[in-house]
Amino acid sequence: MKRLIFAFIALTSVAMEAQNINDAVRYSSSDLYGTARYRAMSGAFGALGGDLSSLNVNPAGSAVFLRSFGSISLDVANKENEVSYFDGFTSNSNNNLDLGQAGVVFVFDSNNESNAWRKFTIGFNYAKTSDFEDDYLIAGTNAPTSIGNYFLDYANGVPLDLLMPMDDETVSSLYSWLGENEGYGSQQALLGYQGYIINADNPDDMENRTYNSAVAQGTYDQEYTYAATGMNGKFSFNFATQFQDNLYLGLNLNSHFLDYERVTIMDELNENGGAINSIYFEDNLRTVGSGFSFQLGGIARLGNRVRLGASYESPTWYSISEETTQYLETNEAVVNPNIVNIYPEYTLQTPGKYTGSLAVLFGTQGLISFDYSYKDYSNNKFKPTGDPGFNAQNTLMEQNLKAASTYRIGGEYRIEAFSLRGGYRFEESPYQNETTIGDLQGYSLGVGYNFGNARLDFAYDAYDQERNPQLYQVGLTDTALINRTNSNYTLTLSFGI
Numbered sequence: 001m002k003r004l005i006f007a008f009i010a011l012t013s014v015a016m017e018a019q020n021i022n023d024a025v026r027y028s029s030s031d032l033y034g035t036a037r038y039r040a041m042s043g044a045f046g047a048l049g050g051d052l053s054s055l056n057v058n059p060a061g062s063a064v065f066l067r068s069f070g071s072i073s074l075d076v077a078n079k080e081n082e083v084s085y086f087d088g089f090t091s092n093s094n095n096n097l098d099l100g101q102a103g104v105v106f107v108f109d110s111n112n113e114s115n116a117w118r119k120f121t122i123g124f125n126y127a128k129t130s131d132f133e134d135d136y137l138i139a140g141t142n143a144p145t146s147i148g149n150y151f152l153d154y155a156n157g158v159p160l161d162l163l164m165p166m167d168d169e170t171v172s173s174l175y176s177w178l179g180e181n182e183g184y185g186s187q188q189a190l191l192g193y194q195g196y197i198i199n200a201d202n203p204d205d206m207e208n209r210t211y212n213s214a215v216a217q218g219t220y221d222q223e224y225t226y227a228a229t230g231m232n233g234k235f236s237f238n239f240a241t242q243f244q245d246n247l248y249l250g251l252n253l254n255s256h257f258l259d260y261e262r263v264t265i266m267d268e269l270n271e272n273g274g275a276i277n278s279i280y281f282e283d284n285l286r287t288v289g290s291g292f293s294f295q296l297g298g299i300a301r302l303g304n305r306v307r308l309g310a311s312y313e314s315p316t317w318y319s320i321s322e323e324t325t326q327y328l329e330t331n332e333a334v335v336n337p338n339i340v341n342i343y344p345e346y347t348l349q350t351p352g353k354y355t356g357s358l359a360v361l362f363g364t365q366g367l368i369s370f371d372y373s374y375k376d377y378s379n380n381k382f383k384p385t386g387d388p389g390f391n392a393q394n395t396l397m398e399q400n401l402k403a404a405s406t407y408r409i410g411g412e413y414r415i416e417a418f419s420l421r422g423g424y425r426f427e428e429s430p431y432q433n434e435t436t437i438g439d440l441q442g443y444s445l446g447v448g449y450n451f452g453n454a455r456l457d458f459a460y461d462a463y464d465q466e467r468n469p470q471l472y473q474v475g476l477t478d479t480a481l482i483n484r485t486n487s488n489y490t491l492t493l494s495f496g497i
Contacts, residue, residue, distance in 0.1 A: 019322070019346065019389075020473060021396050024380040025430055025437065027232065027258060027289070027318065028350035030129040032425070032442070033100045035073050036457035036492035040446020041410025042423025044369040046357025047299055047309035049248065052103040052125050052494075055238050057355055057371060058297035058311040059250030062105045062121040063240035068497035070104035075128075075490040081136040085222075085480040088140025096133045098231070100490060102126045104497065105238070116244050123238035130232035132260050138224040138471065138480040147222070147266045147279050148215035150475030151192025154185045161206040162186055163193040175337040187326075187341075196332040197276055216274025223267045224471050224480075230260040230287075236295075248299040256291035256316055266471070275332065282327040289320035289348075299357075309357030309371075315379075318348040346390070347383040351376050366413040376403035377430035404428040410444075421446040421459070438466035455494040462487040 032043050034053025045054035049061025052071045080093040103125030110118055155163070162182060165174045171194050178186040189211075192198045197215060202208040233256070240250030266281045297311030322343045328335040352375070359369040378401040382390035410423035427440040442463030449456050467482040 019320075019343075019348075019382055020393055021380075021400060022436075022469070023287075024348060024350075024382070024393075024397060025377060025401070026130075026132070026260070027320075027348060028316070028377065028380055029430070030232070031131065032444075032461060032488075033075065033128040033131075034490075035071055035101055035494070036446055036459035036490040037412075037419075037421065037448060037494075038459075039075075039461050039488065039490050040421035040423060040444050040448075040457070040459035041369065041412060042408045042425040042442065042444045042461065044357070044371045044408040044410035044423060044425075046297075046311060046355050046369075046371040047307040047359035048357075048367070048369050049299055052105065052123070053101055053127065055103075055123060055125055055236055055250075055252060056127055058299060058309050058357065059236075059238050059252040059295045060240050060248040060297040060299045060309070060311070062123045062238050062250060063119065063242045063248040064299065065105050065107050065121060068104070068106045069494065070497055071101065071492055071494040073099070073101040073490055073492040075100040075488055077131055077133070078487045079134060080485045080487075081134075082483040083136050083138055083480055084140075085138045085224075085478075086140035086142055088138075090137045090139050092136055094133065094135060096131065098128060098131070099126075100128050101492070103236075106497070118242040118244065120239070120241040123236070123240070125236045125238065126233065127236065128231060128233045129256075130258075132228050132230040132232070135225075135227040136482065138222075138226070140222060142220045142222050142476075142478060143218075145476050145478055146213070146215045146220045146270070147268050147281060147472075147476050148192070148197045148213045148276065150281075150472050151188055151195075151197050152211055152213050153475040155189035155192055155198050155211045157209050158182075158186050158189045159206065160200045160203070160208040163190050164206075171335060172337045172339055176339050179339070179341050184341075191281075191326065191328045191335050191337075194333060194335045195276075195279070195328045195330045197279065197330060214275045215270065215279070216272035216276075218270060218272030220272075221269045223265075225265040225267075226262070227264075228260065228262040230258070232256070232258040232260075234293075246301040250295075250297050252295035254293045254295065254316075256289075256293065256318065258287065258289045258291075258318070258320075260287040261285070266476075276330050278331045280327075280329040284325045285322065286324075287320060287322045289318045291316045291318035291348075293317070297355075304363075305361050307357075307359040307361070309355070309359070311355045311357075313353040313355075315352045316350045318350070319345055320348055321345045349379075349381045349383060351379040364414060366411065368411045369409070371406075371408040373406040373408075374403060375406070375430075377401040378403070400432050401430050402432050404430045417450045419448040419450070419457075421448070423461075425463075435466070435468045436470075438468075440465045453496045455492075457490075457492045457494065459490045459492075460488070461490075
């Protein structure tokens with residue numbers, strides 16, 4: 001069988017591990033990033049406006065500004081993970097300082113008093129939407145399942161001929177060729193076979209397609225390390241206008257970017273008496289992407305006290321490219337392909353979002369605001385949809401994801417130059433089982449001081465959420481229970497222009 005050898009390979013998307021339902025949820029979700037005032041009120045700004053981060057919810061919010069305005073926000077995030085896995089328990093925390101928001105709005109008033117269009121605004125805003133920085137250790141004794149099952153499941157169905165290098169061929173060149181011609185699953189089978197984790201049922205038959213594990217049955221001491229970095233963010237160009245005294249309309253054109261790096265390591269030991277008693281498996285993923293979306297919104301004033309808001313956020317159309325590397329070591333062999341798998345660029349279409357808002361103002365003393373958002377995660381789509389691998393993932397998303405509602409309520413009370421704020425939010429799980437990622441509950445507090453032409457605001461917000469991630473998509477599909485607490489501190493400087 002003739003094989004072509006590549007140092008860098010371009011894989012078809014069929015049976016690719018790199019794109020799956022969990023990635024789609026990760027890239028289509030957003031968190032509560034923005035100004036300190038916005039975060040202190042848990043993001044309930046859809047009917048309020050007058051804050052740069054209100055544009056994240058309703059682009060009509062910039063027309064509420066009475067004068068040109070700018071703001072910049074820094075945030076410190078602290079993530080704490082408590083992890084349970086069989087008989088094991090671990091915990092960790094990490095901190096991250098980053099720019100959460102920066103933007104400016106220019107207000108242009110009409111000089112014609114008879115003009116029904118009172119003003120228009122042009123705004124530019126950067127917003128961090130998701131933080132991928134995370135790490136945790138899953139450790140425990142797994143009684144029924146070894147990481148060897150991962151390689152075994154991928155190997156069954158693959159001809160033995162594809163797992164044995166020819167006389168003039170290396171394991172690295174064969175790994176490269178398999179990725180180009182047979183797909184991700186065959187590469188995993190090769191790793192397992194060359195690491196002596198799996199054996200052919202009939203080693204003398206090059207067409208053999210069934211295998212058995214060289215890892216003896218029993219108990220397995222497993223340590224699974226997850227470490228990720230990166231973020232998702234967007235740049236928004238905003239245009240809004242005020243019609244007469246009671247209606248504000250707005251449009252956002254958004255440019256998105258994402259950068260995600262992940263390393264997973266499985267380190268497994270056993271004393272079961274088989275040929276393989278130690279397995280170290282490392283998998284590295286790098287994802288970069290860019291996308292586009294738009295938002296439409298309006299705010300109506302019903303008298304001096306009540307405001308209503310409505311907005312629509314379109315799907316985000318991402319163009320994404322990915323690359324992976326892998327390394328395997330057992331007590332019998334080291335399999336280090338030294339190959340970067342370069343995947344073809346693909347498209348992810350995230351679901352759109354609808355938001356309705358209500359705010360009640362009590363003169364200059366304070367306000368209460370409420371937002372409700374609806375987003376159907378089952379509408380996530382990998383494209384091209386005609387690709388068998390993407391089509392299978394799209395079907396999984398239709399079956400396992402669902403529409404999720406988000407409720408946010410916030411309030412503000414002013415005492416002369418000081419403002420006291422608080423809020424609460426509840427976000428439903430996007431998963432049908434509601435356990436892969438559980439519901440999110442969060443609360444927030446904040447304080448601000450108005451210097452006249454400038455304002456300084458501080459916010460603290462936190463949320464709790466349970467997660468039950470699978471270690472791998474096949475073979476070793478056991479889950480760990482992760483209780484996550486995320487705490488954030490935000491400081492914003494705002495100023496008139």
